[in-house]
Amino acid sequence: MPELPEVEFLRRSLDPHIKGRVIQSVDLRLAKQVRNLGAAEFCRRLTGQRILSTSRRGKYLLIHLKGEVLVVHLGMSGQVSFWDHKKKGSGGFSVHPVTGLQRAVGQHEPDKHTHALFLLDHGDRIQYRDIRQFGRLLLLKPTAVDSFPTFARLGLEPLGRGFSYAAFRRAMQEKKGMAKALLLSQSTVAGLGNIYADEALFRARIHPKRRMETLSEDRWKALHKAIPEVLRQGLKNRGTTLMDYRSAEGAMGSNQERLLAYGRAGLPCKRCKTVLVKIQVSQRSSVFCPACQPLG
């Protein structure tokens, strides 16, 4: 799913439910989802811990406890939801036969794809579900987060105060290679995935295969402007739900209705009516307008 806007909206919807609560126990059903610890240590270190706050770095959700940080990455299909014992469940998920979207908005019972439950008091719980199992859980000491390889690699926060044109230009300056590949790498700007990278390149009128070292100054400026724009629009619309993405309360986003490039191959460009084209870049599909986003 889950790029920066989806993770941030998830964080905002989850935070008020879990802040100040104590994890009574952990039911880890698929141990390999925890990438840096064995199951026993993971569960032991979390048990009895109070949740202090939540934050986000790139596409990573961080849940801060006393002396521990639980890191959640949703991969392609991960979901984190809050189960409220006072509300009724809406059962499991089912796939809508026409739209392909998973039905069942609202809280759902754990199923075979639910890999971890963090049990709070009164029967409430945080549920972690991931069909494709590409997501990951980490448990780190607070002082070890920034130096953990995953985080050490990450670039600028595009919605943070530090995302000035000067900082962006400096971070991008020495980068070579194709524009789309660089945006997907997380190494200069953190949080863009296949959807928002295509959207940002469309807005900035940059071909996905354009070599970064050949970008003109006005395209650099356009890209710096477009990145926060597409992310803020996604956040405003509560994320993009294509299949799996839900907020902590099970709600779908609506940004899929506003995408200009992603998913629109074969349809006319909303700027110039030229038919949008899909190509492979870095083993990911990229949709762009051959007229608005020339390679040369």
Next chain:
DNA sequence: AATTCGCCCTGTCGGC
């Protein structure tokens, strides 16, 4: 040092 390429998974869809 910087790219590229498998690979990790399950599920859905279209073609035959």
Next chain:
DNA sequence: TGCCGACAGGGCGAAT
């Protein structure tokens, strides 16, 4: 109906 390949919001580690 079924089988098979392609594809899907991502990232890591090995190979080049």
